[in-house]
Amino acid sequence: MIRVQQEDFDPGAELDALRSRLQGTAGAVVSFIGLVRDLNEGDAIADMTLEHYPGMTEKALAQIAIEASSRWNLIDAVIIHRVGPMAPNDRIVFVAAASAHRKEAFLACEHMITTLKTEAPFWKKETTSGGTRWVSQT
Amino acid sequence: MVQLRYFASLRERLGIGEETVPLPGHVNTVAGLQHWLQERGTLWAETLADERLLVAVNHEISEHNASVSDGDEIAWFPPVTGG
Numbered sequence: 001m002i003r004v005q006q007e008d009f010d011p012g013a014e015l016d017a018l019r020s021r022l023q024g025t026a027g028a029v030v031s032f033i034g035l036v037r038d039l040n041e042g043d044a045i046a047d048m049t050l051e052h053y054p055g056m057t058e059k060a061l062a063q064i065a066i067e068a069s070s071r072w073n074l075i076d077a078v079i080i081h082r083v084g085p086m087a088p089n090d091r092i093v094f095v096a097a098a099s100a101h102r103k104e105a106f107l108a109c110e111h112m113i114t115t116l117k118t119e120a121p122f123w124k125k126e127t128t129s130g131g132t133r134w135v136s137q138t
Numbered sequence: 139m140v141q142l143r144y145f146a147s148l149r150e151r152l153g154i155g156e157e158t159v160p161l162p163g164h165v166n167t168v169a170g171l172q173h174w175l176q177e178r179g180t181l182w183a184e185t186l187a188d189e190r191l192l193v194a195v196n197h198e199i200s201e202h203n204a205s206v207s208d209g210d211e212i213a214w215f216p217p218v219t220g221g
Contacts (some may be wrong), residue, residue, distance in 0.1 A: 034221050051145060051146055052220070053143070053197075056194055056197035081220060084160055086160075092220075092221070113221055117218070118217075120218060120220050121218055122221070123145060123146035123147075123215070123219050127213075134216070135219065136217070137217035
């Protein structure tokens with residue numbers, strides 16, 4: 001399940017929805033939540049805006065979920081990514097993997113968020129006391 | 139016609155987010171299209187010369203030797219920073 005949205009998400013509700021889809025087939029769900037940090041490269045962050053490439057973003061996220069599902073035999077995979085303006089401590093991204101046993105879910109969840117960071121077309125622009133700047137890849 | 143798109147810092151530097159242009163007759167690759175755009179002037183030549191830029195053809199990350207044809211959507215953008 002892939003979603004790109006401006007509004008915040010409720011991790012508890014997402015995990016409940018995922019669990020209800022599993023119908024008893026999974027023994028493990030591993031999830032990850034990415035947050036906006038208040039500090040980057042030594043500067044305090046006032047706020048941040050996430051730009052993306054509508055159309056390609058959804059395809060890239062779906063591809064990441066499909067690839068992980070096939071590689072680790074997942075029963076379900078979820079990626080939710082926010083776009084638009086955000087403030088420190090806000091949730092940015094939610095990733096979850098469900099599998100029969102925990103090892104596959106841990107590996108798949110980690111792989112999905114890591115791949116997302118290098119392949120999904122999102123760009124962060126942050127505001128510091130010195131003005132706005134595009135975040136560079138780390 | 140081809141749809142061209144530019145994102146994030148690249149969009150700001152070029153001052154344009156998207157445009158539709160006729161595909162020049164002699165152009166059939168990403169590299170050829172990029173070279174043609176770079177002939178627009180110093181700003182375009184220098185901005186698109188950045189080797190860290192990524193290119194997507196019809197929403198798929200592509201190499202510079204990828205082919206382009208009428209109706210395609212080609213996008214240039216800096217390394218991604220989501221997550």
